[in-house]
Amino acid sequence: MKAEFIVSDMTCNHCVQTITRAVQAHSPGAEVRADLGTHRVTVEAAGDAAAVEAVIREAGYEVRAA
């Protein structure tokens, strides 16, 4: 699947790294692209979008589907 999320409190590269690692730990091989300007995170991964959203939330971020 490919899904887009808005992570409003993703503000720096450390956040991007934390989110990327969390998603890839959950879904090995996931492609994660993040845009700090728009707070948009695009994930291409096996599995479902709701699970990825939950992983980002559990990493400590406010997230909603874009």
Ligand SMILES: [Cu+2]
């Ligand atoms: Cu940060």
